[in-house]
Amino acid sequence: MAGVLLVIVTFLLALPTATAIGKTCGHAGNYTANGTYQSNLASLAATLPSNTSSSPQLFATATAGEGGPDVAYALALCRGDMTGNLTGCSACVAAAFRYAQLACPNAKAASVYDDACLLGFSSQAYSNSNNVTQDASTLFEFWNSGELAGDATVVSAAVEDLLAQTVQEAADNTTRFATAVMDASSAVSQTLYSMAQCTPDLAAGDCLTCLRWVVGMVNATTSVRNGGRVLVLRCNVRFETFLFYQGSPMKRITPSSSPAAAPPPAPTTNKRIKPWVIPVVVVPALAIVAFCFIVVYCRQKRRRHRKGNLRLRQKYTNNKLQGGDELDWEMEAELSEFSVFDFHQILEATNNFSEENKLGEGGFGPVYKGQFPDGIEIAVKRLASHSGQGFMEFKNEVQLIAKLQHTNLVRLLGCCSQGEEKILVYEYLPNKSLDFFIFDENRKSLLDWNKRLEIIEGIAEGLLYLHKHSRLRVIHRDLKPSNILLDSELNPKISDFGLAKIFGSNNTEESTTRRVVGTYGYMAPEYASGGLFSIKSDVFSFGVLVIEIISGKRNSSSHDCGEFINILGYAWQLYEEGKWSELIDSSLVPMHESAEMMRCVNIGLLCVQENAADRPTMLDVIAMLSSKTKILDKPKHPAYFNVRVGNEEASTTGTELSSNNEKTISATTAR
CATH class of the missing domain: 3.30.430.20 (Gnk2 domain, C-X8-C-X2-C motif)
Known part of the structure; x- marks a missing residue:
């Protein structure tokens, strides 16, 4: 045994x-x-x-x-x-x-x-020289949820000291590897374990340079997390509240952040201080203190603008927050490229929000094209001042997108808050949104099969990052063609995170206690009917997108769907009868990649199955998309294949439409 x-x-x-x-x-x-x-x-x-x-x-x-x-x-x-x-x-x-x-x-x-x-x-x-620190393309950060107990300043100093000593130990070691422990103390109430490692072909000095550069990514916000790691290909560091490596720590570190002992009192004497001594000593000292205070204040002010530290106080008078109630929140983007703009900068960039610069109308306000004096083009989302949810969306998007970085997510450049004006500033994407192409009879021919497949794969990569690999686990909740923007090369970028939700690290699903929000036709049945959402809710929306991209038809329209009232039921029937080719967009005929198209139809139908447990994860989806030989499961019937979907005609006003059962319908016009 x-x-x-x-x-x-x-x-x-x-x-x-x-x-x-x-x-x-x-x-x-x-x-x-x-x-x-x-x-x-x-x-x-x-x-x-x-x-x-x-x-x-x-x-x-x-x-x-x-x-x-x-x-x-x-x-x-x-x-x-x-x-x-x-x-x-x-x-x-x-x-x-x-x-x-x-x-x-x-x-x-x-x-x-x-x-x-x-x-x-x-x-x-x-390269194994000291310029490896410049290769930020391999940089990856991962931070645990929750924060270490204790005074944030003291804890942050202790973590920085722990990492600094660990990286020095690793650089000095011929193996370029070191582990350490910092025992719990009055300064830090938890035992902390750390590790640092370089590739062994780096010289000691190059290893230390690389590790110090990586440790420089740890800031006041992340140093108090319940552990985390920063990695580039040549070196990496990690700290945790549990023993994550094998064997005994190679170095034991004592916290050095406890307050210094007070100096002993000076002996008293009977000597009398002469009156002229006081101004001579005190005045210069006060001047020095005042000067230092001004310097520190100015530096902090510049740092707040540079890093995007933002504090907002907003008063509401609506059915959610009554007059006099205040919503107080603080966000630290900690991104050098994130900026807090003045309102006059936005006015100049958009030519006072001129109609000529208007790109479209979103669910919470219009979107304008703008250009800064240095030539950088931007997209400006101006949240409607009358919308109580507008400020909540503003807070949500700033907090979320500022922390998310992926090639298939739209990049948030900054924000602006002045009075009733709440503005989000994004990178400008010249090709508008996906629906602008796939549902237009003239433009859809610009997307051949290879490009459509690249768009499907790009959306899948972006969702996988949100669900699994970002520092936050994020459920988008409003994935649809108008929220997929296209760059100059028609690469997809997921946008509009106003309805997104952050998941706890141990949670797999949650339910909303407020009204269900999203867009009918793209909402998973368990969310639309019971308010239950999870990563499988986004998988459902992704499946709808796949079917729409392949067919060139909107799910929310019963046009050309035979006896079915939406494209999902129609696609499933054609698949069941072996007539899936009738689903393919006519602009893609002749179908030289028919086997690949059929696989995508199969994958799309797997994603829209009625039972959430039957749907694949986005990691499964990417595996299926990247392998032409992987045997795919046979899909079960999709949700909504025998019921009428609401919002068959999209709103052109861009305002929020509420149905009688308190489910919110977002506009589907292009951003």
Whole structure:
């Protein structure tokens, strides 16, 4: 029996983690499927895991190819305490390769970070000099929910001290790996564990430079979290409130943030101080103190503007907050590119909100195009002053989007709050929104199948980031074509986070105690009928989008849907009868990629199944989209396939429409 248990334990230790904690997809472009680069990458995937685990330093680099654009470079590093689990190290690197190809399909460059290892591959050779800190494309941050107990200033200082000493220890160690512990004390009430590691081919000075750059990403907000990690491909740091590494800590650190002891009192004397001494000593001292105060104040003021620290007080008089009630909140974006703009800057940029600059009408106000004096083009979302929900949406979007960074999410540049004016400033995307193309008979031909597939995959990547890989777990709740913006190359970016919700780290679903908000036709049945939402709610909306992108027809219109009142039931019947090709947008005929199209119809129908438990996760969706050989499940009938969907005709006013049962319908006009 003991022998069986030993085999089972050994097997479990050797298992790779199911999913990585995070990844970054590089900007080196995509390789051609079944081409030379993919072949070279496969060669690296076959050899690098074993080479890494067999290395004394658990580190390996490799190159595949004879030169030219198809050469593939890779490096892998297992955590320094994995020396007793070489099988686990090898399995982790192999799993990271598989995950990279699922999460970054056909990408020439990617970085994957797991608890036990990290992996990077690229078409460009990796440098081991001290300029590695400049490669922010591989940067990934992950922060636990909740905050450490104690005074924030003291706790922050203790964490910074812990990390500073840990990185110094790692740089001094020939393995470039170190672990440390800071015992609980009067300053920090919890024991803190830390780790720092560089790739062993870095010189001590380069390792220290890299680690200090990474630690510089830890700020006053994140240093008091219940643990977190910051990683780039060449170095990384981590701290937790639990022992996350194997073996004893290599360094024990004593908190140095306790208040200094007061100096002993000076002995008293009978000497009398002469009157002229007081002004000579006190006046210059007061002048110095005043000068220091002014300098600190000015610096803090500049820092608040630069980092986007924003404090707002807003009074309401509506049915939610009665007159005199105040909503008080504070947001620290902690992003150097986030700005708080003056209202006159917005007026100048939009030519006083001229009609010529108006891009569209959103559910909570109009959107205008603008341009700053330096030539940067912006999209300005002006929230309607009469809407009580407008300010709530403003707060929600600022707090959420300022912390979210992904290539498939619209980028929030800043905000403005002055009196009744609540304004969000986004990057300008010249091609408007997805519905502007797929539902227009003339423009839909501009989106061939390859581009539509790229849009589907991009939306899936953005949702996966929101659901799993961002520092917050976010449910969008209003995914629809008008909220998918397109950049100059028609790449998709998810926008409009006014209805988004943040999930707790241990929660899988929640229910709203307020009225259900969203857009009929895209709302999952469990949310529309019972207010229950989860990541599977967004999966449902994504499935509707997939069917609309493939068919070029709106779900909320019964036009050309046979006996069905929406596109979901119609698509399911055609799929059941083997006539799925009749669903495909006529602008895509002839269908040279028919097998791929059929797979996408299948995936879309899997996402809109009535039972939330039957729907895949977005990670499953990306795996299905990236593999042409993976056998797909047969979908069950979709939700709403035999009932009439509300809001068949979209509002053109952009105002909020409420039905009798208190479900909110958002406008579907282009942003």
